[in-house]
Amino acid sequence: MGKGGVGKTTLSLATAMAAARSGHRVFVLSTDVAHSLGDALGRPVGPKPVEIAERVVAREVGALDELAQSWTEIQSWLRELLRDEAGEMVVEELLVFPGLEELLALRAICEVEATGDYDVCIVDCAPTGAALRMLRFPDALEVFMQNFFSLERAGAKLLRPLLGGTKAGRLLPSEAFFQAFERLYEDVRRVRAILMDNERTTARLVLNPTQVVIAEARRTFAYLGLYGIATDAVLINRVLPEEAASGYFERWSEREGAGLDEIAASFPVPQFTAPLQNREVIGTHALDQLAEQTFARTDPAEVLMHSRPFRMRKVGTETSIEIDLPGIDKEEIDLQNTGDELHLRVRDVSRRIGLPRSVVGREIAGSRFSRGVLYVRFCP
Amino acid sequence: MGKTTTAAATAIHAAKSGRRTLLLSADASHSLSDVLGRRVGASSVEIIPNLTAIEVDAHAEIKRHWGKVHDFLVSLFEHQGIDGVLAEELALLPGAEEITTLFAVDEFARSGDYDFAVVDCAPTDTTLRLLTLPEVAHKSVRLLLKIQRSLAKVMTPLAKGMVSAPLPDAAVFAELEALLYAKLRGLRERIVAEDTTVRLVVTTEKMVIEEARRAFTDLCLFGLRCDAVVINRLLPEAALREPFYREWGDVQKDRTVSIAEAFAPLRILSGVLQREEVVGATALAEHGRDLFSDCEPDALLASVEPISFHRKGDQYSVTIPLPGADLGALNIAKVEGDLLVKSASMNRALKLPRRMALLDLSEAHFRDGVLSVFFRVSPVGSAGTPQGNA
Numbered sequence: 001m002g003k004g005g006v007g008k009t010t011l012s013l014a015t016a017m018a019a020a021r022s023g024h025r026v027f028v029l030s031t032d033v034a035h036s037l038g039d040a041l042g043r044p045v046g047p048k049p050v051e052i053a054e055r056v057v058a059r060e061v062g063a064l065d066e067l068a069q070s071w072t073e074i075q076s077w078l079r080e081l082l083r084d085e086a087g088e089m090v091v092e093e094l095l096v097f098p099g100l101e102e103l104l105a106l107r108a109i110c111e112v113e114a115t116g117d118y119d120v121c122i123v124d125c126a127p128t129g130a131a132l133r134m135l136r137f138p139d140a141l142e143v144f145m146q147n148f149f150s151l152e153r154a155g156a157k158l159l160r161p162l163l164g165g166t167k168a169g170r171l172l173p174s175e176a177f178f179q180a181f182e183r184l185y186e187d188v189r190r191v192r193a194i195l196m197d198n199e200r201t202t203a204r205l206v207l208n209p210t211q212v213v214i215a216e217a218r219r220t221f222a223y224l225g226l227y228g229i230a231t232d233a234v235l236i237n238r239v240l241p242e243e244a245a246s247g248y249f250e251r252w253s254e255r256e257g258a259g260l261d262e263i264a265a266s267f268p269v270p271q272f273t274a275p276l277q278n279r280e281v282i283g284t285h286a287l288d289q290l291a292e293q294t295f296a297r298t299d300p301a302e303v304l305m306h307s308r309p310f311r312m313r314k315v316g317t318e319t320s321i322e323i324d325l326p327g328i329d330k331e332e333i334d335l336q337n338t339g340d341e342l343h344l345r346v347r348d349v350s351r352r353i354g355l356p357r358s359v360v361g362r363e364i365a366g367s368r369f370s371r372g373v374l375y376v377r378f379c380p
Numbered sequence: 381m382g383k384t385t386t387a388a389a390t391a392i393h394a395a396k397s398g399r400r401t402l403l404l405s406a407d408a409s410h411s412l413s414d415v416l417g418r419r420v421g422a423s424s425v426e427i428i429p430n431l432t433a434i435e436v437d438a439h440a441e442i443k444r445h446w447g448k449v450h451d452f453l454v455s456l457f458e459h460q461g462i463d464g465v466l467a468e469e470l471a472l473l474p475g476a477e478e479i480t481t482l483f484a485v486d487e488f489a490r491s492g493d494y495d496f497a498v499v500d501c502a503p504t505d506t507t508l509r510l511l512t513l514p515e516v517a518h519k520s521v522r523l524l525l526k527i528q529r530s531l532a533k534v535m536t537p538l539a540k541g542m543v544s545a546p547l548p549d550a551a552v553f554a555e556l557e558a559l560l561y562a563k564l565r566g567l568r569e570r571i572v573a574e575d576t577t578v579r580l581v582v583t584t585e586k587m588v589i590e591e592a593r594r595a596f597t598d599l600c601l602f603g604l605r606c607d608a609v610v611i612n613r614l615l616p617e618a619a620l621r622e623p624f625y626r627e628w629g630d631v632q633k634d635r636t637v638s639i640a641e642a643f644a645p646l647r648i649l650s651g652v653l654q655r656e657e658v659v660g661a662t663a664l665a666e667h668g669r670d671l672f673s674d675c676e677p678d679a680l681l682a683s684v685e686p687i688s689f690h691r692k693g694d695q696y697s698v699t700i701p702l703p704g705a706d707l708g709a710l711n712i713a714k715v716e717g718d719l720l721v722k723s724a725s726m727n728r729a730l731k732l733p734r735r736m737a738l739l740d741l742s743e744a745h746f747r748d749g750v751l752s753v754f755f756r757v758s759p760v761g762s763a764g765t766p767q768g769n770a
Binding site: 010034039099127128210215219246248249255279282348350 | 407594624
């Protein structure tokens, strides 16, 4: 994860190369709509998995290709829906409705897992805003499924015989559509479980040692905690090597030192440094070299630090929830209890946390925020 | 890439030249505070005289804007035995946050006495699609409402025993539709207005350029006007003298040329890598002066009509304004996903929309300074011709 332009794709690929060198079978999946794997490799990568190096397979999730190839039910309904409305526009581009990209990205992770052919899957995420939307998507889908889906489905079932061959009938989604949707929902639930399993999934933050980027990465670190995703390393990209730090770059280099100190103080996880190269890093050879310089002997496929940012504790009759939210001010947290869910908002990001049965309906006895950890206690 | 830095430098420069300027962040992951070196929030803050800045808070905006939709959903949910919908839940629905942000941007821009509004947005995610699509969003919403309404008509009487929700009647739908339609139309008008333009920010890295080319095509596809590309982090002479950066200098020279070819006729603005990170109003003002050394930040920087894409049945076409060109001297080819247009005096490389990239070139016309290139579906079994001449 990281801000736009920090080098997420390059370091995802470098991580893949290093993991493959340690003997793992690696899958690299780009979920950024603006795919860059192909550009970084200097060869096309598409929606079909391709082998890019020994033991490394890459794929770019393409919404349009997915729609065209595997989602005939959903696609044909959308086409019908847009047929009279789109006029002379290039219809296919319009089929990508809000949420579809997030949905497909999560589903693609699920597919990699289902093959069982890989030891590790590296997800090259979109820039922070969009990546967080992807992580939030399961919550959104839950809202939709719980509240709208069954109603729509029952309605469509009732209406189908009544509307028959009329225009409104054509616009009615078929039962197959609902079934396709339900399968997707199951996939998304499965991926959520994978992502929140701190022993299986960790996030790596990519950043540059500059103020604006560090500030954003600090917030992202906390947001990941909010979603229950453990961050186990930061990858610092484009650090000036000694021979690049003099003359015009003297001030940069001084500031960079301060930036590196700040990174060390802000992120209590292992740090890896990828030096700025004297040419653009394109192609597997250059990526291999960068991997070597960045990870040395470390196997990046391992969980590099074990942590659980989201913890549920039971002491006697009292249940409490603890969430790591480093670098956040108390004023930036908003907490609401709806009875069966906790709505937690941290700055720009919110999450619905389904409560375990033992505390459903209980009042919050108290909450406190101290040293970057939020504690919520429930009444016994 | 430096999108936020560029947006802030543009706004500060405009404000310093006397324009009453508004600077808005519409990126879900705001960086404006970090770039300006001071906290900017959801309500306006004066940064320097003539310059107001805001980071749009989508959640708060949803609470404000979606009152009726919200009320409607609350009543629906209550009847299903759910305690009502929180704005937080509504905000989770895909697209809600992005479209609300756009409404807010539009409203803020209209609210004050501003001469110029600069919006910092994440161009390659869903926002772009929504930015380009109020018209389609409206049409889809209308259709969905149509279906809902026909469902409701039949179900209201039938559903009493079956579904616990009394379905809303046609009047509620009509009201919703009108509300959304008016808003979406207003938004679309604002976005395609003559005085609205998009500026792309790139660096000389290949990956970044490719991404911006795709964004440029998407913007053209949906009729948005772009007038300039900012090349950021250009290494100045003094930096290129360092031996370590020698190769970067050659790359930079080549890439500057290919950027000009890829984005013509857009104006190219050069943002030089400064001696230290550009943070705070003073450094940003200086950066803005450099960027706009020979033009005004609030002027339309390229006056040519935008490139546009069309479809009629199975025939797709693209029209490219090329004032002063001569069809006989043009060489037109499709290579992979790019449309190349060459003459003795110019080179263009336009990334084609995904659908059109799969088609074959069929013919080209040139009339009144506008080139039209047509595409057709490849005959079944043919591998497609990689190249063709007009």
